[in-house]
Amino acid sequence: MATYLYAITGADHPLRLNDVAGVGSPAAPLRTVKTKDLCAVVSDAPAELRAKRRDVVAHQGVQERLLADGAALPMRFGLVGPDDEQVVSALEEHRDTYTQRLAETAGCREYHLKVARDEDDLLREIVQESAEVQRLNERTRQNPDAYDDKVALGELISQEVQARQDRARTDIVALLTPAAVRTAAVEPTKRHFLSVSFLVEREKAAAFSEAVHAEAGKRGDAYTFDLHGPLPPYSFV
Template sequence: MAVYVYTIVARTHPQRLDGLAGVGDPPTELRTVHAETLSAIVSDAPEGLRPKRRDLGAHQVVQERLMADGTVLPLQFGFTTTDDDAVRTVLEQRAEHLLERIQALEGCAEYNLKAAQDETALLRRILRESEEARRLNDEIRSGRGSPELPLALGELVAQEVRERENRAAEEIVESLRGFAREQRASQPRGDDFLNVSFLVDREEEKAFLAAEQDLAEELGSEYELRLRGPLAAYSFVQEAPWDS
């Protein structure tokens, strides 16, 4: 049967799994695969596994339990391989690289920050601050403008939105960068203009959280900052251990 891999830890990690269950319905039983310096937490891989809430939760709970006792190298939900021997081979062949990443993540947790801006307030500010946008808008409202003016205004506003959101994203990241070992940006989705993860040392967590709160207050109600964490450091694994 195929093997589902949850996370990789140093062999010296306590690896407390009591009371935990794996993904699947019924839940699979967790076990460890050991190599000389590393261990992987695995279970049998259920057939037809999908990212349902229960299974996503089970995957995350394994990470959280192990994070409480030491550093983990988390794999994304849904990773499977052929058998325990395949897992052990990777642990042995890539031991140096995996131990380096575990060391880089030691004592840290991931915090993910997403940011959005009130669209109506942003458009009002653009019309207030951009002379060209204001001129085009006034001509359109007067009814005397050409049919091309709405398109020209739309293009101008879209460009202004991109530039302002890019500046805001850079300023937000710069405000928090000093409290993190690393940061990784991901593609924003929906109304968000920022999706960034910070690798924060446990000793810096209080300062990081306070800085994020101060930033949210400084930006005001026109901005929505959504911070999640502490999380397993998925964004900082760099590559799946099974990649070449």
């Protein structure tokens, strides 16, 4: 029977799991697989598992209960091992890494921040501040057939967009990093120039959130800050 994994904890975790259940229909009973130092919270894996709301909520519910009582490394939804013996082997093989991660994430939650900027606002700023963009823009207006100038204008604007997004990304992350234990960059989306996760101590969560909202207010309506959390520390496992 394949083994479904929810989280890894230390062997001394209280593991209060009596009133939570696992994925599947009917819900799979939870159990633990232990070594001397570590514990994996698992269940039998359903024959078919899809990211249905009920199963996702059950998966997260197990993790939230564990995190409420101590450090836990949350596994991604859908992680399945061949059997309990293989889970034990993994715990033993990666004991030092898991122990270190548990120490790092103890008392912390993840906050994920995405930032976007209105494209028209960014282009207006580039045109206003770049004399070369202004020059090329004027030349292409006067001569619509100036192909080389159009190409040069497009390349210059693209470079300016990238440079300004890079600068904003660096500034925002540098401002917020002191309030976090660790950061983990995520590949930006087409819309968001910044996507990053912060590992934040619980007692500093309010200050971190205030810092994000203060930076959003300072940058104005052209920027959209989307902050999600607190979350299980998926990005730091």
